Amino acid sequence: MVTPTPRPRDVVLLGAQRWDSTLGSVVRGLDCDGPIALITAGWRDREDEDEELRNHLACKTVNLRLYHRSDEVNARDGDLAKAHRAKQTKLRHKQDFYRIRLEHELAANHVIRQRRAPPEVLEEEEGASVAAIRALDAYHYDQCERIHQEFEEAEGLYERPVIKEHREQLAEALAGCNAVAIAGGHVAALLNRMRLFGIRELLTNQSVFAWSGGGMVVSERIVLFHDSPPQGPGASEVLGAGLGLVPGVVVLPHPRTRLRLDDRERVGLLARRFDPAQCLAFPEGAHVTYQGGELVRPSSVIRLRRDGSYAPFEADPSEGNPGDGNSGEEQPT
Amino acid sequence: MTTAIRELVAAGPSANVDEWMKGKTFPLVEGKNATLVWRGDADEVRLRHFIFGLETSQPLARIEGTNLWYLEVEIPPRSRVEYKLEVRRGETNKWIRDPLNPHRAHDPFGANSVLQGAGYTIPVWTQPDPKARAGLLEPFSIHSEAFGEDRRGHLYLPPRFRRTRQYPLLVIHDGSDYMRFAGMKTVLDNLIERLEIPPLIAVFLDSPDRLREYANDERHARFVTEELAPRLAERLPLLDTPRGRCLMGASFGGVAALSTAVRYPNYWGRLLLQSGSFAFTDIGHQNHRGPLFNPVVSFMNAFREDPKAISERVFVSCGVYESLIYENRSLVPLLDETGMQVRFVEARDGHNWENWRDRSREGLSWLFPGPLLMIYE
Numbered sequence: 001m002v003t004p005t006p007r008p009r010d011v012v013l014l015g016a017q018r019w020d021s022t023l024g025s026v027v028r029g030l031d032c033d034g035p036i037a038l039i040t041a042g043w044r045d046r047e048d049e050d051e052e053l054r055n056h057l058a059c060k061t062v063n064l065r066l067y068h069r070s071d072e073v074n075a076r077d078g079d080l081a082k083a084h085r086a087k088q089t090k091l092r093h094k095q096d097f098y099r100i101r102l103e104h105e106l107a108a109n110h111v112i113r114q115r116r117a118p119p120e121v122l123e124e125e126e127g128a129s130v131a132a133i134r135a136l137d138a139y140h141y142d143q144c145e146r147i148h149q150e151f152e153e154a155e156g157l158y159e160r161p162v163i164k165e166h167r168e169q170l171a172e173a174l175a176g177c178n179a180v181a182i183a184g185g186h187v188a189a190l191l192n193r194m195r196l197f198g199i200r201e202l203l204t205n206q207s208v209f210a211w212s213g214g215g216m217v218v219s220e221r222i223v224l225f226h227d228s229p230p231q232g233p234g235a236s237e238v239l240g241a242g243l244g245l246v247p248g249v250v251v252l253p254h255p256r257t258r259l260r261l262d263d264r265e266r267v268g269l270l271a272r273r274f275d276p277a278q279c280l281a282f283p284e285g286a287h288v289t290y291q292g293g294e295l296v297r298p299s300s301v302i303r304l305r306r307d308g309s310y311a312p313f314e315a316d317p318s319e320g321n322p323g324d325g326n327s328g329e330e331q332p333t
Numbered sequence: 334m335t336t337a338i339r340e341l342v343a344a345g346p347s348a349n350v351d352e353w354m355k356g357k358t359f360p361l362v363e364g365k366n367a368t369l370v371w372r373g374d375a376d377e378v379r380l381r382h383f384i385f386g387l388e389t390s391q392p393l394a395r396i397e398g399t400n401l402w403y404l405e406v407e408i409p410p411r412s413r414v415e416y417k418l419e420v421r422r423g424e425t426n427k428w429i430r431d432p433l434n435p436h437r438a439h440d441p442f443g444a445n446s447v448l449q450g451a452g453y454t455i456p457v458w459t460q461p462d463p464k465a466r467a468g469l470l471e472p473f474s475i476h477s478e479a480f481g482e483d484r485r486g487h488l489y490l491p492p493r494f495r496r497t498r499q500y501p502l503l504v505i506h507d508g509s510d511y512m513r514f515a516g517m518k519t520v521l522d523n524l525i526e527r528l529e530i531p532p533l534i535a536v537f538l539d540s541p542d543r544l545r546e547y548a549n550d551e552r553h554a555r556f557v558t559e560e561l562a563p564r565l566a567e568r569l570p571l572l573d574t575p576r577g578r579c580l581m582g583a584s585f586g587g588v589a590a591l592s593t594a595v596r597y598p599n600y601w602g603r604l605l606l607q608s609g610s611f612a613f614t615d616i617g618h619q620n621h622r623g624p625l626f627n628p629v630v631s632f633m634n635a636f637r638e639d640p641k642a643i644s645e646r647v648f649v650s651c652g653v654y655e656s657l658i659y660e661n662r663s664l665v666p667l668l669d670e671t672g673m674q675v676r677f678v679e680a681r682d683g684h685n686w687e688n689w690r691d692r693s694r695e696g697l698s699w700l701f702p703g704p705l706l707m708i709y710e
Contacts, residue, residue: 018710019464042710045497184709213709224706230529230698237706253709257527 011218011245011290014211015282015300016184016253017056022285023209024056027179030289032207034059037177041066041193042185042213053183061181062173066193069166073196076162080155087151088192091144091240098140099237105133106235106269113265130272137238137273141221144240148195158198171202184212184253187224187239191217200243208245215251215282220244223274225252227260236270246290250274255281255302264308271304279304280313288313334405335363338370346398359433360448367408367448369393370401370433375420378402381428382416383683385656390419412450412681413688414654438687439514450681458523459516459690465526466492470518470537475564479556480546486539488565489518491525491532499570501533501577501603501701504557506547506586508537514686520693528705529698534569536561544625547582547589549632554593558600575602576645579700583607583689584657588629595636598643603700606649607689611660613637633660642671648696649677655684 010030017023027036038054038061040047047067054061074081109129115122157163174180180203182190190213194200210218220243225236250270252259259281260266271279280288286300296315303313334342338361341348350372361368371378371393378393393402408414415438417428430437431446438447469490477484486508491500511517517537524530538557540546546553562578565571572578580590580601587609594601612626613633620630647668651661658679665677676699682688 016710042708045495046493186704186708188707216709226705229705230524230694231702 009205009207009291011208011210013215013218013246013249013251013280013282013288013290014209015284015286016212017284020284021056022287023053023181023211024058026287027057027059027181027209030179030207032179034061034179035177036061036179036181036209037174037206038063039066039180039182039190039194039199039214040185041070042183042187042190042217043067044186044189050183053181057181062177064170064173064199066197066199067189069170070193070196073162073166077160080157080160080162083151083155084196087147090147094140094143094147095237095239098136098143099235101136102133102140102237103233103235105129105136106233109133109269110265130269133269133273140238141240144238148240152195157196163197167197167202170197170199174202174204174206177206179207179209182208182210182214182218184214184216187213187216187222190214191222191239191242194243200245203245210245212253212282215246215253216242218243218245219249219251220247221250221274221277223250223252225270226258227263227266228258236273246295248277249290249295250277250279252279252281252304255283259304261302261304261310266308267304267310268306268308271306271308275306278313281310288315335361335366335368337361337363338368338403338405341401342396342403345396348396348399348401350396350399350401358435360431362408362449362451364451365407365409367406367450369404369406369416369418369431369448371403371418371420371431372401372433373420374400375402375422377419377421379419379421380404380406380416381419382414383685384414384654385658385683386654393418406448408448408450409681410450411452412448412654413453413683413685413691414448414450415445415683415685415687416448417445438685440686441510441514445685447687456691456694458527458529458694459520460523461519462523462526465522468492468518468522468525469494470512473536475561477552477556477560479552479560484538484540484556484561487512487537489521489535489537491534492522493532494534496570498532499572499577501531501579502562502565502571503533503535503579503581503697503701504561505535505537506580506582506589507539507543507584509539510686511583511689512537515690515693517690517693520690520697524694524697524703527703528708529694529703530701531703533701534565534571536565543585543589547585548625548628549588549592550628551596553589554596557593558597575599577602579603579605581605581607581696582609583686584684585610585629587611588632591636592632594643595632595641598641601643602645604644604647605693605696605700606647607692607696608651608655608657608684609649609661609664610657611664613660613663637664637667640667640671642673644673646674646700647676648699649675650689650692650696651677651679652682652684652688653679654682657684 112126216222222239222242227234281302288295288298288301298313301313304310341353359370380391393404395402420427434446436447437444473488474483474485505511578601582590587606612629651658668675
């Protein structure tokens with residue numbers, strides 16, 4: 001569904017909240033005293049176990065219960081549920097094939113980097129290798145988006161009675177809230193439900209607070225990552241489009257356990273794959289606000305750089321803030 | 334020879350041993366060389382270890398004019414070697430743990446000292462993590478028709494267990510030993526917390542007569558498959574597919590796992606076999622390991638004669654310092670030929686619980702991949 005929609009007032013991206021919960025102070029720092037709509041669909045069947053979160057926010061809250069609503073949709077609209085399952089199956093296959101090709105492209109890049117050759121040849125070939133990876137990422141992103149859109153259009157998603165009914169309820173609930181808090185968890189479960197109910201289009205002028213996987217879902221491109229998994233090479237992969245509330249940023253929560261920041265090859269490659277988007281890592285306690293088209297008031301956010309280094313993210317437009325078009329051409333580093 | 338001991342040997346009887354020992358950690362390890370050191374009065378001191386292929390007993394030398402004994406050994410990087418020192422005074426022989434070495438490994442027979450090669454560190458995921466949510470462990474007893482008596486063990490429910498979800502089942506032979514000596518409850522808590530394996534239900538199963546019941550005993554296979562698993566499925570939300578069921582075991586426990594899967598093909602879709610006692614003979618049925626192994630040899634010979642796919646994924650690990658490395662290496666190509674997915678991992682370690690602990694992450698996360706790429710809490 002492509003309809004022009006008002007953007008939320010502010011979108012605050014935060015690091016994980018379980019051990020260093022800064023959400024409450026950040027919310028209060030924006031003079032937001034509720035009511036706050038909660039989206040905890042990433043917790044799946046634990047969606048309702050939000051007592052700790054509500055206590056932390058210490059204001060009136062309304063859990064939108066998207067996970068449970070989607071269960072009800074599936075129960076009431078069998079045709080839609082069947083079409084949704086078919087779409088998910090197609091997406092899973094696409095992800096598998098993308099992963100197969102991606103691992104080969106990443107392995108090729110690694111091999112090229114180890115080879116000895118005249119610098120200008122090496123630079124050119126390594127650059128071509130990164131371009132191939134970027135092309136593959138972009139292809140997969142487009143493929144996933146096409147599948148989502150075809151599903152939404154073919155099923156007349158937002159015209160179906162059960163969806164309309166829930167959207168009306170959700171719009172009413174949101175109208176009474178001046179902020180939305182989006183928790184992390186299972187990013188595909190969260191994304192699917194936010195898309196199912198067209199949450200992005202229902203947001204009016206609420207502030208949005210999104211942490212961990214929630215931050216990934218509100219960005220425009222979701223990148224799954226883990227540099228040190230127990231199996232496999234740890235290839236970061238595109239899951240598809242997010243809600244696009246914060247453009248130009250790849251959100252990377254849990255960097256201390258998921259990223260090898262001391263590995264310049266990995267850090268640099270990740271930054272170059274998604275350039276001009278900025279790869280921003282959010283340790284616990286980190287946050288940054290997207291306001292008026294810019295990222296402002298960063299705290300403890302880490303920016304991955306193309307040269308393989310990393311540094312505290314500073315809200316300086318010359319650093320290439322989202323939307324400023326400072327993409328730079330693809331240069332091997 | 335390590336630099337430190339070379340200096341001491343060169344000093345000879347005039348060596349100030351007290352001074353030399355200050356600030357050092359023992360055994361001394363430099364690259365591939367290690368020096369074991371013992372201090373005291375004795376007629377003879379020997380290293381007793383359990384490395385297959387090396388002399389199991391090697392004498393330490395005394396530096397003349399001192400009561401310091403030492404022995405140079407090769408210790409490849411990242412190795413773990415368990416050992417004791419045998420100290421003889423007159424007619425009295427005592428096997429002791431190395432008093433200078435703080436590293437110990439425990440097993441049902443007591444504890445050994447551990448010589449750690451350069452680069453070996455105890456994996457962090459084996460240590461209690463205060464940030465990891467804890468699963469629930471409760472003892473259980475179940476009456477077995479197959480055995481005509483009760484069987485005991487412990488049931489592990491994962492952190493944040495919910496009846497609305499479906500969980501894989503992991504049956505662990507020698508369960509109490511896996512818990513006590515391989516820290517398997519901690520390992521499960523940590524791997525689940527790290528999303529490296531999905532939340533799962535585990536049964537830590539014990540046997541009152543493991544050498545008999547684990548050696549291809551039809552009663553054990555029937556008990557585990559026809560009694561234990563179905564009864565658990567009645568009261569717990571278990572995945573009802575082969576890929577949701579795993580048998581795990583070490584040594585004879587590995588034989589129990591494999592032989593149970595052979596008796597019930599395609600029921601147990603995951604096997605985790607650690608240092609399995611897969612003794613076989615290429616001709617005849619005489620084996621050098623003794624009569625306890627006779628039923629194992631009969632089973633393995635039959636399986637080797639006509640290997641069949643009995644599971645989907647099989648993870649096999651073995652230490653290169655244990656004699657069973659031969660049997661395990663020999664088994665892998667046979668398993669492979671059947672079309673099952675097989676992964677084999679060797680480690681510079683021996684036939685012991687910490688080897689099995691250290692390999693458990695690789696095995697479990699391959700058999701049951703966790704959702705770490707998809708979940709960001």
